[in-house]
Amino acid sequence: MPLPFLTADRAFDASAEDVALPFDDHDSWRRPYRLGPWRVAAAATLLLLASFVLLAAMIISFAGSLSGATLCFVVAAVAIAAALRLLRAGAWVSRHGVRRVGFFRTTTVRWNSVASLSTVQQPVKWLGLPRTVQGQALIVRRTGGGQPTPLLTDHNADFLARTEAFDRAADTLEAWGAEYRAG
Incomplete structure (x- = not known):
């Protein structure tokens, strides 16, 4: 079963060409x-x-306590859903705009309402926790003004101790923005 949220941009593969927008289908969110x-x-x-909770649910159901087994199945389902949502979180782009998928909330900004995408030095959250450290963030500024929204930071779960990967991702997102804000 293909899991599209786990696929990476092939621009970072060793065999790919050095292009910012390597996909033929730009309508899909990537x-x-x-x-x-x-x-x-x-x-x-x-x-x-x-998996341990599911094993416990199986043992409890064989012991004859269906209410306890049901509770374990529900806890396991919540843990699996949380893991999948955690893997889905991050910044996504398509021809339609840029999307920031969080654990609880998803925000989409259409390219025609994006004023600029820029990397700035500012205090950022460390691994999404309340603690802030000095770092870099890719900021989306909307045309109507308002609070700038950080898409990526160099201290989140994808880029902690991977500054080169953050720079490549920020450059790629800025390239998508330059391509579709102009068009």
């Missing part, structure tokens, strides 16, 4: 970077926990 090890490790830990 993540222009690979998942980071922190995000993958957190999702793997959640899936491991879910």
